[in-house]
Structures are given as structure tokens and as C-alpha cells.
Amino acid sequence: MWKVLLFLFIYCGLFGSSFYVYEQTRSQPVVADAGRLLPVAVKSIEKADGEETLKRIVEKANETGDKLTIAGMQHSQGGQTYYPEAVMIDMKSYNKIIKFDPVEKTITVQSGATWDDIQRHINPYGLAVKVMQSQNIFTIGGSLSVNVHGRDIRNDSLIDTIESFRLLTPRGEILNVSRQEHADLFPYIVGGYGLFGVVLDVTLHLTDDELYEKKTITMNYSEYSSYFEKEVKGNPAVKMHLARISVAPETFLREMYVMDYIYADNQNELSKYNDLKEERIVALPKFLLGLSRYSDWGKNLFWDTQKKYMGNDSGTYETRNNVMRSDTNFMAYESSIRTEVLQEYFVPVDDFPDYIDDLRSALEKEEEFNLLNITIRYVEKSDQAVLSYAKEDMFALVLLINQEKSGKGIKRSEAVIQKMIDVTLDHDGSYYLPYYSYPSKEQLTEAYPRIGEFFEKKKEYDPDERFTNFFYEVYK
């Protein structure tokens, strides 16, 4: 009998300890962003369901000493939205449209609203967003914090289109921030990665929805700069633009196709085209992208099909709003050992051909580096934000990279990415910050000469470092 009791006694002890450990790990939610390289346990996730809640979260953190991070869709890939043991504020439910003035063409939205929310609201009034990403899944607060740019070539980055916003400061006060009020903060917070407080609501300038005719042509990379200057920038009718350069082995970094969105002659037919498009059936592009992940012939096939498909699209019409809501689902990638990360490099328009030559020779030796896509857009010089990436008129190359999630995979990517950034910096370029912390501190300083000033202002404004994230902790 005593044996049974002894067993039960030990068993109860083990049961209790196991349950305790299990509850401990469960009570700390594990968070990861779209890069899936940094899964960490945060202290808690707090839903921002209103201004009062947000104020309370900040006040409470000031009492307890907790660190705060701010998350929207979490498509920044270097932990810009979270940090171990910090409280993560989830802004997604803070998404109301507060004010819309179709005559003045402005809209005020809570920062958790997405571009899709705005598009659905303003499309019936014949209005459209001025600057946003090519996809519409992102929140306004997140987009502001990374100062996005997109297919539009006639405005510079998002900061250009922001009238004002309200900020919940680290001390729990609410400030109106614009180019007139608290103007010193404005260029730090736009493109400031959530380090100065919570952006509550944002007033944006809108523009007219327009009908564009698409024109697609293929060309050699060496012709692109002059084509762009003459036919795209030099032609006021071209409103939006994007290009792709081949990553397929047969035409690697040589062949390109470009797509121009030209102001259509038949604007009166806008109403025929202005139903907002929804995500399409994505089986074919998803399948082809899938093949290109695993093989060189898959990459060749994907490139040829893309070229043909885009060619067929030439001469068709699309509204501005629809151009700014392109499909994302086909890129969804599920693998537990591998992930897909982005990089974005900016390079002056004139430097493009030489840059591509150097990039090609840097990458030709990297057989293991699985580069899946490069999309090219244009961004006009903008020095409004302290962390501005467009030091002059630049092409922006977005690279999609498939890599292993393991430490070894990260190391391998780091080596290649640092090499590519060196090539970019040699051409007076820079790189975009919302991605994984692959770049070295030296590279950051070279690409962003005002980074020291940025961190100083952060420390001055938020001396307790109430707001933090991986980006800040890695590079500060």
C-alpha cells in the first residue's frame, strides 16, 4: 500500500510542476511578424479598442515600468512591432473612419484602419489614395511608421500626403502633430518605427480616382534608365509605374518588363471599371511561384509566364484604386523550416545599369541564395522624414528571398544581404528599414546619416524608453 501512496505522492508533484511550467509558457503569448524569424514571448497583447484604453495602457506601463510596442499587421520583418517581455499593443481594432471630406479631399482615420477600409469608404465618391503600398492590407499607423511609398510616381513617399495626426506620447498626453503644430516631431514620427508614441488618428490628403490604360513592354536592363526618364517621368500622362527584372537563371538580372499606368483618354468610362476588385483565384501564380522556389527551371518558367501574362494585360484599363489593391494571397508561403523575407534597395536612377551589373556579379557566386522576385518602382527624392531613404530620385528594388529559418540560414542570408547592401551603398543608394536586422550598424549609419540624431531625439523625448522594439534595441 505504501508503494501506491509514494507513487501517487511523486506523481502529484510531477503533475503540479508540469502544469505550472505549461501555464507559464502559455500565459506568455509568442509573437512573430511576417518575416517569421523572431518568434518571442511577449508579456501580453493588449487590444486597442479605444482612446481611453490606449491611455490606460500607457499610464499603467509608466507605473509598472513595462516596455510598450505597437503592432498593426506586423508586416515589418525585423521585430519593429514587438520585443521580448514587452506589452504589445494590437492596433487592429482601432480602425474607425472619423471624418471624411470629399470636397476638401481629406480623410481622418484611426491608425488601425487599413488601406482597404479607406478604399471601400472613398471609392463611391470617386476618390483615391495618393501614396500607399501596392497592396492594401496594411494599417495606416504601420504605413506611417515606415513612411511607405508605392506605384505612384507623382508624389514622393507617404509623408508627402499626411496633413496631421494625433500622438499619444510616452507620458500619456495627446498632441496634435503637423507641419505647424509640434512641427519638430513630425519628421521623426513619420518613418519613426513607433518609437515616439502611439499614433492615434491620421488625416490624409486624397486625390481623384482615375482610369489608367496599362502599357507593358519588355526591355534590356541597360535601356531602363533612359526609357524611364523619357517615357515615364517625361510623360505627364504616366501616373504610376512598376517594373520587374528577371531572377530566372536564363535571363538573370538582364531582362525586364515594365508596366506604365497612363491617364486614359476615356475618363468618362471610369464608372465601368471602378468596382473594387477582390482577391482572385490564385492557384496558377501560386503554383508557379511554388515551382520557382525549388528549381531553376521553375524560375525560368515563372518568368516566361509572367512576361506573357503582363504582355496580354497591355492595353487594358484599371482604376487608380484597383491598381493599389493588388493580390497578395498567392505569395502566402507555408513552411515550418523556411520563410520568405524582403529586402528593398534604393539606387539613383542614373546608376541603375552599373548597379545591376555589380549586383549580378555579387550574386552569381551565391548559388545557394534563393532569390524569387525583384520588383522595381520609382520614388522621388524626399528629405522630409529624418529617416528618409530617397536621397535623390531613385529606383526602389524589392527583393523576395526564400531562406531557412534556422540560425545557419540567417547567417547565410546575412552574408549575402550585407554584400548586396555594400554594392547598393557604393552606388550612393540606401536600403529600407522595416526588414530583418541583417544590415550592420556601419551600413545603417552610411545609408541613414541622420540615424544618430534620430536616436538622440528618441532618448530625449522618451527617456525611460517606454516605447521600444527590436529595431531600436539592436541598433541604438
Place this chain on the structure above:
Amino acid sequence: MTYQRFILSQSIIFMASSMIFPFYILLLRNVGDSYSQFGWAYGLFALTSALSYPLIGKLSDRIGDQNLLLFYSLAMAVILLLFPIVTEVWQVYILQMTMGVLGAVQKNTEKTTLARKVEKVKAGGTIGRYHFWTSFGAAIAIIVTGYLVDFLTIGAIFYIASLLYVVSGIVLWKNNHSEKVKQISEQKRTADI
């Protein structure tokens, strides 16, 4: 009576193990990294089972089926407490290997017990009934567990299964205990005569 208890304990064991196995893959998905790791996890399980069968067979002849089954139940009860808290793939591998050995204990001993207890003439019917009851327990368990995982967490089913193993252990212990008492009283009676 003892044979019925044996069936009862085996039914509970089958319930508990059927609770875990179909859903166990969910845990592996949280911890594991790829299909090849699934392959390894189950492969190691089968391999350690295979290697331990001969030894277990000999052991069951020496120390008795009941004792081995009791050991199996209690060891499983303890091992299952580790499942909810594993975080690394190598930990899963180690657990799988331990489960491989224990699985072999259960399978071998179940069969030797049947072989020793069942009358050869009626073996077909008896083993059929045995499988009916144990599989019935398993089927109910799988269905109920589906709901449990929905309402509770994947961790909870491991704790419940662990408790079931303790119950089956107690049933087996009582079985052993009453058998020993019976043996002693029979010896006494023989001695009296």
C-alpha cells in the same frame, strides 16, 4: 474477475493512448519543423520498439505480465506530463524513443497475458470480445478528445491521458494485489490440508 480487470485496465490504456496519438501530430506541428522530422519522430518510435521487443519478451517470462503492465501504465502516466512542456525537437525525439520502449512493453505483454489467460479452444471468441471492448473504449476516446482539444488546449489532453494511465495503473495494482492475496490464501488452504 482478474481477467475482467485486465480488460478494464487495457480499455483504459487504449482510451488514453488513442486520446494522444491522433492529436499528437498537432503538438509535433507546434514543435517540429518539417515532414522529415515527423518521419524521424515516428521512425525512432518504431525502431526502439523493435529493438526492445526481445528483451521485454524475456522479462515478461521472468517478472510476470501484470508487473510489466503496471510499470507501463505508471511510466506512461509520468512521461505524458512531459509532453505539454517540450519546446525542442530533440526533446520530442527522446520522448518518442521512451514511448517506443513503453509501447513495446504494452504490446508484448498484452499478447502474452492473452496467451496465458485464454483457453485455447475458445481463443477466437475471447480475443474477439477483448478487441471489441478495448477498441470501443478507443473509439469513444478519439471522438471525445476532438471536442476536448477544441474546448481546452492540446496540453490538456496529455494531462487527462496521464490521469487515465494512473487509473489503469491502480486497476492493475488492485488486480495484482487481489491475485497475490488469493495465491496466499490458496497456499494457506493447501498447507492446512
